[in-house]
Amino acid sequence: MTLQNIVHNPIYAGIYMHGRRAIDPRRRIAGRTSTGKVTVPMEQWKVVLPGRLPAYIDEDRWRANLARLQANRATAGTPGAVREGPALLAGLLRCGRCGRKMAVHYTHRPDGAVNGYSYGCSRARSDYGLPRCQHLSGACVDTHVSAALLEMLAPAALEVSLEAATAIEAERARLEALWQQRLERATHAADRACRCYRLAEPENRLVVRTLERDWEQALVELERLREDHDRFLASSPPVLSPADRDRIRVLAADVPALWHAATTTNADRKQLLRTVIDTGTGSVIGDSEQVTVEIGWAGGHRTGGQLVRPVARLEQLSYYPQLAARVLELDDAGLPAARIAEHLDAEGFHPPKRFEVFGSQSIRDLVQRLRATTGQPGHRTPTPPPPGRHTWWMSDLARELAMPPVTVYNWIRRGWVTAHQQPGTRRWIITADPTERERLRELRRLPPGYHTRRRWHPDLPPTDRDDHAAKAKL
Structure with missing residues (x-):
């Protein structure tokens, strides 16, 4: 808990803040004044002043650590922490029927080694007593997604992705110019309201109060635009330099060998998958061997495919008749x-x-x-x-x-x-x-x-x- 408090506290990154904690009346216990305290989101803090205190790490590293801690939580919206098991899509694969996260089920040999694994969705059965959504072998899904990953990282596909990144950068530059124009107009309006307020005679109290209210509204609008601009910069993809592009091209040729190397652990493969894949969706067609898989890549692109899973009976095959x-x-x-x-x-x-x-x-x-x-x-x-x-x-x-x-x-x-x-x-x-x-x-x-x-x-x-x-x- 001490380490959690240190890593989460903004002082660790040299940020002075006020309003990080608030009192929730619903959680207050009568007679205990220290109860009811909750941590509010960073957007609701009253004061945030970066660089005001001695920092152990910079602000970007601190925010990245918080994002990693949030992603490691085993919740419905996060993939969870990377484990050592062979299931590559643990935490990423979702059920195509109910949308819930599919769990991993391992089978072990008498010596304790993993004999096999599968992905299953049992949320409806555990919550409502309904039949299990679906269940499929994990090896076939991981093989399909791994092949799609290596195909996506091939040099030819990588060049297409870099060209698309160039187009995205051009679109971002256009949007950045629009943001600068909006900020310039808001800054000019705030400066004009300030000059009008300062030129007014103090005896004209009604005029002064009106001009003061206009100046305050202009400042609020300028601050809102700056916050929206900061969120835009944080959500838009970063610009790749020519050196970064050359480095990516060199590393792309080594990805297949690195992926299949004996020294590459399952945790390394999962980390690489989570870098380029946001989520995956699997849906079994009826009770047959046919499975449709949709992959959501980082950046919003989605691809679909179909694979064959092993089934128990001949009657389950789609071509059995x-x-x-x-x-x-x-x-x-x-x-x-x-x-x-x-x-x-x-x-x-x-x-x-x-x-x-x-x-x-x-x-x-x-x-x-x-x-x-x-x-x-x-x-x-x-x-x-x-x-x-x-x-x-x-x-x-x-x-x-x-x-x-x-x-x-x-x-x-x-x-x-x-x-x-x-x-x-x-x-x-x-x-x-x-x-x-x-x-x-x-x-x-x-x-x-x-x-x-x-x-x-x-x-x-x-x-x-x-x-x-x-x-x-x-």
């Missing part, structure tokens, strides 16, 4: 799973998650699932029926119940169905008469997670489920 139709078409043509995977890779289809190409087993599972859920027969030679009455192969029962075969296999492992493996082939044979099939259909209609939440046993009739769950809980 085309993929499913193409897989069934190639399977009907009699191609094996390996050839189907090669065709899909050549045609630009990609699996979910982080895999680049399809595998043979994933194609076989997809074909089996599509045949089971859509009811479309394949071109393969039909297998003979299993031996025994009311018996089914696992894939045939899955098709009969309109469910994935993997779900039937999970039921076999849990003991929810009566099944055994055929000697020699080790294929599963399930015994299910019409009554059993109806029970399995009813089991299939239960919501996901029902069994773990209610501790329900599949052999119990529907009317006894709640009683059994209550007894199991006791």
